[in-house]
Amino acid sequence: MTPQQIDLVKATVPVLRENGVALTGYFYNRMLGNNPHLKETFNMGHQRSGAQAQALAGAVLAYAENIEDPSVLLPVVELIAHKHVSLNIQAPDYNIVGENLLHSISEVLSISMQDPLIDAWAAAYGQLADLFIRTEKAIYDQHQQTKGSWLGWRNFKIAKKVVESDEITSFYLSPSDGGELPKYEAGQYISVRVFVAELGLKQPRQYTLSTSPQADYLRISVKREDEKNDLAAGWVSNTLHHLLEGSEIEVSAPTGNFFLIDPNKRNVFISGGVGLTPMVAMLNQLVTLDMPQPVTFIHACRSKHVHAMKQHIHELKAQYPRLSTFTVYEFPHQSDKLDEDYDATGRLDLNAVDRILLSPDADYYLCGPMPFMAEQQKVLLAQGIAAENIHSEAFGTGGVHH
Template sequence: MASPLDDKTRGIITACVPALEAHGLAITTEMYRRLLANPDIRDLFNMSHQKDGEQPRALALAVLAYARNIDNLGVMAGAVERIAEKHVGLNILPEHYPYVADALLGAIAHVLGDAATPEIMDAWGKAYWFLAEILIGREEQIYVSHAAAPGGWVGWRPFRVSRRVVESETVTSFELVPQDGRPVMRHVPGQYLSFRLDVPGHGAERRNYSISSAPGSASYRISVRRIDNGVVSDWLHDSVKEGTVLQVSAPAGDFTLGDPAPASIVFLSAGVGLTPFMSMLGALDASTARIPVRFVHTTRTPGTEAFGPAIRDLAARGMLRADIFYSRATPQAAQDATGVTLHAGRMTPAWLTQEIDRAATYYICGPDGFMRDTVATLKAAGVPDGHIRYEFFGSAADAALPGAA
């Protein structure tokens, strides 16, 4: 267990908050420049988040949040769990942490210059290793649980693409079965898989994709949206065929359906953000318990709407009520034959506010702006924080989202 930080160290970290507000992004940018100079470490990262600056922005926000809450680290528990789950998905090990320490402390000294006194550097060294020891301990617990679970594994395991399904103009699903023919670990609805990929012309890449299938012991399904100029999404859509073998780590993530499930649920998604909800809906449909479910989704047009037939089947069987918003199309009717309500335009705060059930638990997934606005609307309407759950795409570089979490 990590030893508590002493009062002097916590005081110095708190005093550094203004410097982090002014120079945090410069520090994390420099940190990644140093860290990624090592090819073995660079291969652990999603490099697209480096090219667009998302990862340094997200880390700058995380470091700032850590400093602001150094006297009350209990509020960081959720963030620590998300980081630990992400690290396990990427197979981060204790021996990787010293590289990060050297890069971060070196970046602080480089950016702050003479202001980075020995006392400040000592305090940040202690603060880093305090958090690192917490993460290492939690990650070890997750690795052990994965190894012990039926069908579980640690490290990278080869999976074969057994089936491809085009879900919409932009989304394709890939069903994955283990190459060794053995069972797979039963995932918790809402979790994701991490992939170690070798993309021709680009080399090593890392990606996480939500599992879009109901829990089972034979296979997983991921559903991937093609992104404009997306290195990995283009490769998956254009080159990965049935029979292609991919390296996969065990399911991870804490954005999951509770057990037992909440008394009533509202799923709010935009774009490909519905993928974890398809896993949750599959689990709810297989359950003998029946709870009220509302499914609200925004997509561009009927052509970009993934899993439309599945949602309509659930609606026709009375398992859920559904609202679909088309941001770039006008539906021909207000409701289709299965009872799904259709809307022109995006979901608005005014519409959501009038539909709110304050007793329900809300699950939200989609682009950062969508999640930020939706969370703000729910909180303004008086929905308790404990009833609002959302999944970060990418690195959560939107300041309002990590802050709210």
């Protein structure tokens, strides 16, 4: 990019702050209208709620603000690149996005396609697209070199469904072709694609793998959403809950950059609600290694009725003295027993947890709703835990997956 083009892109920052969501909303409508096949790649629930337009507006603004040194965005690029790979997004798709983005800027700002600003954004977008394509190629290459892995979508059968709580069911997925499965890192996720009758379309959704690698199945644990929710956040999740054992779905290969980093360190897992799925996967991975270091498993949920995998954690705790747990029920039922089911009530307050369980030299893993994770991170930093030892995974609308 020329210095003049960089200045032009930077000059659009105030416009993006003010009108970014209007621009990206217009862009998505234009692109999906012109390329309806992409509706099976994009989450239409997030389209309807506006979450996708909001997320893209934030990303475009961040890129414009850092146009002189886009390398500061590399951690975010890597995060998104894994998601793109899980959706089988390919290099030519970037041409479709670029063309529609430039036309949207032209149409929303009422400027000619020959305006120097469009040229500047074309150069900026080309630079960003190249960065994504290179990052994604490295991930695709890794899948090709991993035994049992695959590219794109692969058919799987729902071999078994196991009810884990009033809201969460585990799905055991076996490859329809009977072929091998790859070793993956505990904490990684897959994309699942199913036909959603209400839309007349296939829809993808990301779900964390909820156990360590197994020879003949992948497992996801899915929360059923309230069907009265008009934002349609649960289209794929609720479709899955209605599918019978033996049904076929499409699945992408395990990917993602949130996973257990060092099994030989002390590890502390902190989760809220269905955010416990990557934590159980990591814990199960440590079990296969005979739990080399002490582990703390902290979980917050509403009550015993929605406390998934409670029995599994109890059994591991009885078997491994190095495993300590701390459970918080926000609204315990009368039948829930203090000490047996939970340790505290209300919201999770890490300041109320015994400091012995929160080692200053441990790795900390957070997963749950964004406000939950922000609160826990704030407390951990205040307790002197180093920022580089705190790792988090977002989920839900505006987050990464689940």
